[in-house]
Amino acid sequence: MRRRIPLIITFIIGVVLITGYFVTRGPFNTLYESFSDYFAIITVFAFILGGGSLLKIHLKRVSSRATDWPYSMVTLVAFLVTLVIGLFKVGNPGGMGGEILASGSWLRFMFDGVYNPLSATMFSLLAFFVASASYRAFRARTKEATILLSAALVILLGRTPVGAWLTAWMPESLAFLELPNLANWIMAWPNTAGQRAIMIGIALGVIATSLRIILGIERNYLGRGE
Amino acid sequence: MRIPDTILQIDRRIIFLLIGAAVCIPLLLKPRFQDSPTPIVQSIFDTVERLPAGSRVFLSFDYGPDTAPELDPMAKALVRHTMTRGHEVSFFTLFPEGVGQIKKITDNLLPVEFPDKAYGRDYVNLGYKAGLGGAINTMVVNFRTLVNADAEGTPLDDLPITADVDEMVDYVIILSLTAGDPGLKEWIQFAGDIAGIPVMGGGTAVVAPELYPYYPQQLVGLMGGLKGASEYESALVDRYPAYRNATMEATMRMGPQVVTHVLIVLLVLLGNLAYFLGRSGPGNRAGRTGQGNRAG
Numbered sequence: 001m002r003r004r005i006p007l008i009i010t011f012i013i014g015v016v017l018i019t020g021y022f023v024t025r026g027p028f029n030t031l032y033e034s035f036s037d038y039f040a041i042i043t044v045f046a047f048i049l050g051g052g053s054l055l056k057i058h059l060k061r062v063s064s065r066a067t068d069w070p071y072s073m074v075t076l077v078a079f080l081v082t083l084v085i086g087l088f089k090v091g092n093p094g095g096m097g098g099e100i101l102a103s104g105s106w107l108r109f110m111f112d113g114v115y116n117p118l119s120a121t122m123f124s125l126l127a128f129f130v131a132s133a134s135y136r137a138f139r140a141r142t143k144e145a146t147i148l149l150s151a152a153l154v155i156l157l158g159r160t161p162v163g164a165w166l167t168a169w170m171p172e173s174l175a176f177l178e179l180p181n182l183a184n185w186i187m188a189w190p191n192t193a194g195q196r197a198i199m200i201g202i203a204l205g206v207i208a209t210s211l212r213i214i215l216g217i218e219r220n221y222l223g224r225g226e
Numbered sequence: 227m228r229i230p231d232t233i234l235q236i237d238r239r240i241i242f243l244l245i246g247a248a249v250c251i252p253l254l255l256k257p258r259f260q261d262s263p264t265p266i267v268q269s270i271f272d273t274v275e276r277l278p279a280g281s282r283v284f285l286s287f288d289y290g291p292d293t294a295p296e297l298d299p300m301a302k303a304l305v306r307h308t309m310t311r312g313h314e315v316s317f318f319t320l321f322p323e324g325v326g327q328i329k330k331i332t333d334n335l336l337p338v339e340f341p342d343k344a345y346g347r348d349y350v351n352l353g354y355k356a357g358l359g360g361a362i363n364t365m366v367v368n369f370r371t372l373v374n375a376d377a378e379g380t381p382l383d384d385l386p387i388t389a390d391v392d393e394m395v396d397y398v399i400i401l402s403l404t405a406g407d408p409g410l411k412e413w414i415q416f417a418g419d420i421a422g423i424p425v426m427g428g429g430t431a432v433v434a435p436e437l438y439p440y441y442p443q444q445l446v447g448l449m450g451g452l453k454g455a456s457e458y459e460s461a462l463v464d465r466y467p468a469y470r471n472a473t474m475e476a477t478m479r480m481g482p483q484v485v486t487h488v489l490i491v492l493l494v495l496l497g498n499l500a501y502f503l504g505r506s507g508p509g510n511r512a513g514r515t516g517q518g519n520r521a522g
Contacts, residue, residue, distance in 0.1 A: 032367070033367050033368055036360075036363055036364045036367040036368065036371075037364065037367075037368060037371045039357060039360045039363075039364060040355075040356075040357055040360070040361065040364045040371065040372050043356045043357040043358075043360060043361070044356050046356070047356065099377065099378045100325070100377075101325055101326060101329050103333060108326075108329075111323075111326045112326070115291060115323070115326075116291040116294075116326070117291075119290060119291040119292040119323075120291055120292060120294065120295065122292065123292040123293065123295075124295075127245055127249070127486065128241075128242045128245050128246075130490070131241055131242075131244075131245045131486075131489070131490050131493060132238040132241045132242065134490055134493060134494050134497075135236075135241055135490075135493040135494060135496070135497045136234075136238075136497065138494050138497065138498075139497070139498060139501050140498055140501075140502075149494070149498070152494075153491055153494065153495075156487045156490060156491050157487065157488070157491055159431075159451070159453045159487070160259070160453070160480070160483065160484040160487050160488070161259040161260070161261065161480070161484060162484055162487070162488055180264075184264060187434075187435065187438055187450075188438060191435050191438055192438045192439050195435060195436055195438060195439045196439045199439060
């Protein structure tokens with residue numbers, strides 16, 4: 001019964017949502033609108049579930065002194081401090097009725113002074129590792145690798161004014177070979193064709209998986225055990 | 227050790243130093259690279275430009291601080307353009323961190339550059355809504371169910387700019403600045419295609435290639451990475467020369483990007499040259515075994 005009831009709920013909601021999308025008359029459109037509203041409410045509770053899960057995992061790691069447990073401690077402290085400051089609007093000039101990120105509030109300070117620079121730093125480090133990895137691993141070993149390498153070099157140069165400057169000497173009849181034009185062509189044609197193929201493949205996979213879930217063939221999402 | 231081997235085994239800290247220099251030196255010297263907008267960027271500019279003054283524009287900040295260096299310049303250029311044209315802008319975000327990005331605009335840019343524009347009349351912050359793509363679907367199906375107040379809790383009916391907004395289709399265009407999911411793709415799939423609202427915007431250089439398949443039928447235009455932002459800024463300066471002296475962040479940041487791109491190209495070419503020289507040399511194992519190809 002523990003598995004059958006969720007399967008029935010999934011089937012009913014799946015059929016109603018699919019039908020409601022195509023049939024714009026009652027009762028399907030009314031149900032479709034209602035389920036959309038329920039979705040908006042239910043997703044908010046996912047935050048509580050996520051927070052609880054984060055607490056559970058890291059408390060377990062700290063209590064068992066697992067590898068790198070001090071990092072879990074940092075995560076827990078950061079999570080709880082941010083949560084308390086955000087929920088109770090600590091230091092907010094407008095008090096509990098104030099805007100959540102009001103100027104001068106502690107949460108605004110944490111966002112601007114801690115989260116903002118930390119995020120930017122982590123993302124900026126990518127430039128260094130991308131450069132190092134490109135130098136060491138980007139080799140024209142095979143035909144496919146050579147095509148990939150050539151496309152990457154054209155895009156890298158074509159997306160900067162240097163690309164235009166390097167090929168500005170070309171006659172008008174060969175303008176399509178100028179690096180910015182080549183870069184735009186690669187993005188507009190080969191890239192679009194490849195992306196479309198991937199997207200259509202993914203979409204077909206999603207449709208197939210969704211049908212399997214709605215019809216109760218795919219049951220992994222229910223977890224193990226009866 | 228032979229020269230190709232030496233080149234292939236350059237200490238990565240030297241590469242890090244070179245990249246650091248490639249970023250810092252142009253930031254100090256501030257070279258300006260003039261850009262011209264490509265059609266895919268120009269179409270966004272033209273759409274915003276052609277809208278009658280007072281049009282309702284929906285601007286979603288679907289990104290956080292990590293991608294702000296690429297997307298903030300787009301946000302500022304779009305806000306400058308829409309405000310100059312006299313449009314009514316509703317700010318929104320599908321990212322929890324996006325709230326802070328909106329605040330940067332409403333607290334820093336708008337009061338300084340557009341002191342005559344008033345909150346609630348010319349622009350409004352609708353804040354963050356949870357639910358990813360599902361939130362967009364809910365807004366299209368029943369806008370007021372999800373968005374019934376601004377970020378500060380003021381009911382939409384009490385704000386002149388939103389008093390008449392009952393449905394998503396009351397907005398004439400949707401602009402999204404995208405760092406990933408949810409973003410432009412979801413706005414196209416759940417709002418643009420379903421409700422028929424023209425969708426356009428910008429994405430990081432990493433995200434942009436995924437969005438090209440939607441252009442031009444489902445996506446009016448796209449700013450890809452810093453280059454796209456720089457193109458929009460140049461279109462703005464061309465049309466409104468008053469912005470010639472304003473700080474155009476993307477145009478400024480193109481300096482480090484140009485030098486870094488050229489440096490990476492040179493490093494890749496150097497690595498390949500050494501690889502082929504090493505492979506062609508007698509008795510050298512580096513080329514055949516792939517020595518010196520550790521990533522990172």
